[in-house]
Amino acid sequence: MNITLTIFIAVLAAYVIVAAGLTRFIKNRDDFYVMGEQGSTLLLTGTLAATFLSAVTLMGIAGISYSEGPLVIGALGSFGAWLGTLIAVVWIGRKMKAMECRTMMDFFDRRFNNKWVSVVALILMVIGLLGYGIIQLIGAGLVLAEIIDVPFPVIIIAFTFALMVFCSLSGMYGVVYTDTMMFFTMLAIAFVISPMLIGQAGMENLRGLSDSLPGYWTLAGANDRALSWSISQFLVWILFFACTPALVSRVFPAKNDFVILKVAVIGVFFAPAMQLMVYLAAGAMQVIQPGIEPADRAMIVGFMDHTNPVLAGVGLAGLMASIMSTASTLFVLTGFALARDLYEKLFEKKLDEKRSVLAGRISQVIVSIIVCVIAIARPAGIYWISIYAGSIFAVAWLPTIVAAMKWRRASAPAVLACMLVGSISFITLGELERHELISYPAGIDNLMMAFALGTITLIVMCLAFKPSGYEIERFEEMKGQRMSEITIGRFLDADSTGATLIREYRRVWMALIAMLVVAGGLWGYLFVQLGL
Amino acid sequence: MDFKPYVLMLFGNALLTTVICCVVVGAILLREYRPTILRLKRERSDKR
Numbered sequence: 001m002n003i004t005l006t007i008f009i010a011v012l013a014a015y016v017i018v019a020a021g022l023t024r025f026i027k028n029r030d031d032f033y034v035m036g037e038q039g040s041t042l043l044l045t046g047t048l049a050a051t052f053l054s055a056v057t058l059m060g061i062a063g064i065s066y067s068e069g070p071l072v073i074g075a076l077g078s079f080g081a082w083l084g085t086l087i088a089v090v091w092i093g094r095k096m097k098a099m100e101c102r103t104m105m106d107f108f109d110r111r112f113n114n115k116w117v118s119v120v121a122l123i124l125m126v127i128g129l130l131g132y133g134i135i136q137l138i139g140a141g142l143v144l145a146e147i148i149d150v151p152f153p154v155i156i157i158a159f160t161f162a163l164m165v166f167c168s169l170s171g172m173y174g175v176v177y178t179d180t181m182m183f184f185t186m187l188a189i190a191f192v193i194s195p196m197l198i199g200q201a202g203m204e205n206l207r208g209l210s211d212s213l214p215g216y217w218t219l220a221g222a223n224d225r226a227l228s229w230s231i232s233q234f235l236v237w238i239l240f241f242a243c244t245p246a247l248v249s250r251v252f253p254a255k256n257d258f259v260i261l262k263v264a265v266i267g268v269f270f271a272p273a274m275q276l277m278v279y280l281a282a283g284a285m286q287v288i289q290p291g292i293e294p295a296d297r298a299m300i301v302g303f304m305d306h307t308n309p310v311l312a313g314v315g316l317a318g319l320m321a322s323i324m325s326t327a328s329t330l331f332v333l334t335g336f337a338l339a340r341d342l343y344e345k346l347f348e349k350k351l352d353e354k355r356s357v358l359a360g361r362i363s364q365v366i367v368s369i370i371v372c373v374i375a376i377a378r379p380a381g382i383y384w385i386s387i388y389a390g391s392i393f394a395v396a397w398l399p400t401i402v403a404a405m406k407w408r409r410a411s412a413p414a415v416l417a418c419m420l421v422g423s424i425s426f427i428t429l430g431e432l433e434r435h436e437l438i439s440y441p442a443g444i445d446n447l448m449m450a451f452a453l454g455t456i457t458l459i460v461m462c463l464a465f466k467p468s469g470y471e472i473e474r475f476e477e478m479k480g481q482r483m484s485e486i487t488i489g490r491f492l493d494a495d496s497t498g499a500t501l502i503r504e505y506r507r508v509w510m511a512l513i514a515m516l517v518v519a520g521g522l523w524g525y526l527f528v529q530l531g532l
Numbered sequence: 533m534d535f536k537p538y539v540l541m542l543f544g545n546a547l548l549t550t551v552i553c554c555v556v557v558g559a560i561l562l563r564e565y566r567p568t569i570l571r572l573k574r575e576r577s578d579k580r
Contacts, residue, residue: 071542079545086553090560207534218538261557268553272546484564498572505569508561512554519550523543531539 004148007313011320012162018181019166019174028353032171032360033102033336039176039253041262041511046180048250048267050325052085053186053274055140058322061275062282063296068221069209070279075219077233078279082271084241089264092243093251095405097260098483102252103333104245105341111404111474114412115346120419122341124396125245126334130371131389133330134382137375140323147300147316156375159324164368167332168361172253175332182321189303189318190274193311194281197302201284203529209286216283217530228443236447239394243401246329257487258504262511269515273522280526331367339363387434388427395422395450399458407462408475414461422454 026032039047061073101107108121137159145152166174198206213222219230241247254260278299285298288306292298303315339360343349351359374382396419403410403418429446432438440449467475491501 071538075538075542075545079549082546082549083552086549086556090553090556207536210536217536219541261560265550265553265557269550272549276542276546482564484560488565488568497576498569499576502569502572505561505565508557512557515550516554519547523547527540527543531536531543532534 002149003309003313004316005150007316008144008148008150008158008320011317012158015178015181015324016162016165019170019178022170022173022177025173026170026357029340029356029360030102031173032357033252033340035172035176035253037253037255039255039259041259041266043176043180044250044254044259044263045267045270046183047176047325047329048085048089048247048263049270049274050179050183050186050321051246051250051329052081052267052271053322054326055136055319055322057275057278058189058299058319059140059143059296062278062299063294064221065279065282066286066292066298067295068223068225069213069216069218070276070283071217071219072221072223072225072230073233074276074279076230077237078272078275080234080237080239081241081275082268084238085247085271086264086268087238087242088244088247089251089260089267092401092405093248094257094260094483095478095481096248097251097254098481098486099478103336103340104248105337105345107401107404108415109341109345111410111471111478112412112415113470113474114416117412117416117419118341118346120416121397121400122337122346124392124419124423125337127385128389128392129245129330129334129337130367130374131382131385133327133334134371134374135386135389137323137327137371138378138382140319141375143297143300144319144323147304153376156372159327160368160372160375163324163328163331163371164365166328167335167368168364171357171360171364172332175328176253178328179325182318182325185314185318185321186274186325187270188311188314189299190277193303193307193315193318194277194284196307196311197281197284197288200306201287205287206280206284207530209283213286216286226442232443232445232448236391236394236445239398239447239451240391242394243398244390244393245333246326249329249333256490256504257483258508260483261508265508265512265515269519273519276526280530331371332364335360335364335367338367388430391447392423392426395426395447395454399451399455403458403462405478408472409462409467410458410475411462411465411467411471413465414458417461418454418458421457422450425453426450 025036030036064072065074096104096107099107099110101110105118105122105125109118137156141155141159142152145155148155166178207217209216215222215224219227251260254263281302282298285292285302289301292301300319303312307315339362343359343363344351344356399422400415400418404415426446429449433440433446488501491504492498494500
């Protein structure tokens with residue numbers, strides 16, 4: 001058996017064993033859906049960062065960084081993703097957690113109590129999560145199959161089997177713990193392998209790339225992309241990441257508000273830290289081995305051919321982690337949507353705790369089978385869906401969620417119209433451009449137009465339709481629900497002297513100062529090395 | 533010295549992300565927690 005295959009099997013086995021061992025923690029539906037709200041700072045930082053870093057970073061964007069320069073996406077597009085993650089955690093996720101949401105669908109259900117709103121939001125979520133997740137699984141699975149020299153269907157079956165074990169046996173516990181394990185392999189890529197590759201290339205040679213590839217250290221890159229393209233990338237990523245369920249839902253298992261705040265500070269630091277180190281290492285690969293084709297294999301060539309066998313194994317495990325952590329989160333949320341939001345709530349099935357967990361597990365098995373079949377069959381339709389899947393949350397959900405949280409006049413007809421207009425116009429405008437029936441001015445794309453159309457529709461409908469008594473009541477109630485008040489109350493109930501509350505408060509300040517120092521040191525050092 | 537302004541933008545944005553994050557979290561701590569923390573500290577010192 002070759003070494004890469006051994007690593008592949010060993011890594012999958014480790015995740016499956018850990019997830020199976022966590023089954024004993026599942027006593028009720030809260031354990032299954034939000035790990036009994038026992039998520040610590042380490043676990044939630046791990047799952048947030050691991051979900052953030054997907055195969056898109058390690059392959060697609062690393063490939064662009066390799067061939068065009070690390071700034072092309074890193075300087076603005078990724079900046080949008082980092083800020084979007086911050087919004088997802090600190091604002092949207094924290095507010096939904098205060099409302100005791102277990103899934104993002106709970107928010108729509110509670111705020112509007114309207115079946116049509118719930119159905120449309122649910123359909124968009126399932127399409128968005130599955131479309132984005134499956135296409136990543138296919139893309140990275142094909143590469144992995146080539147490296148390990150195992151048939152593609154075997155890779156997919158192995159992945160989906162492992163995902164089924166995580167998700168069905170231990171629900172959110174399995175996903176969060178295995179994500180945290182995966183986070184450490186990703187850290188090894190970012191802070192061990194990447195610096196090694198950068199060291200091999202040499203800072204001077206890395207800086208000198210702009211001599212052989214003019215524009216390599218500019219925003220436009222070696223291919224001289226327009227500024228409007230970079231701005232468009234910034235908008236796409238910030239709008240998408242701000243409300244994607246994969247990131248927002250990372251907050252729901254948090255033990256308390258202090259954990260959320262620490263995760264915001266530490267987890268959001270790791271997003272640029274991991275990404276930029278990979279982009280710089282991809283640039284280093286341009287020095288070490290120019291001409292890698294296709295360019296999205298640059299990091300894999302780096303792991304396999306320019307490190308020692310142990311680090312090559314870690315790199316391979318990290319690549320697997322980047323695929324599985326994102327996929328497990330997307331698929332577990334789809335399973336939750338089917339079991340809890342569709343079966344239990346929309347079909348109004350009253351289930352006791354035990355049956356509810358069983359329904360959750362069955363739905364995870366169903367999702368795994370569907371994913372496996374689609375990924376192996378690779379129907380043309382899945383590639384079409386993937387063009388629109390990820391960004392559908394930006395155009396359909398983001399304006400809706402912002403209005404629902406901040407505007408008293410937000411009503412069911414308005415958010416329904418916004419979701420429909422946003423998603424339909426996004427796809428229609430995209431298809432018109434794809435078939436060259438229409439072309440848009442530079443810097444304008446279908447996502448921006450659909451976002452604007454959806455938002456305008458929302459505003460007009462909110463002004464035209466009065467919210468119902470229920471909606472006003474829920475809005476007022478929601479305004480009063482604060483994570484800080486809930487946390488203060490719980491801490492003082494457990495310790496009336498307030499000593500633990502004061503201690504935790506201080507710890508958040510310490511984390512905040514520590515991350516400022518670390519970030520200042522890291523980015524300052526790299527700027528001095530590469531920018532002066 | 534060969535100053536590369538776009539490199540400053542790359543690492544500046546990375547640092548800015550942490551700074552914004554810390555400002556937001558700091559504001560939450562000051563606005564939503566500090567009054568309670570100060571009250572608790574006062575009560576504790578009064579008891580002593």
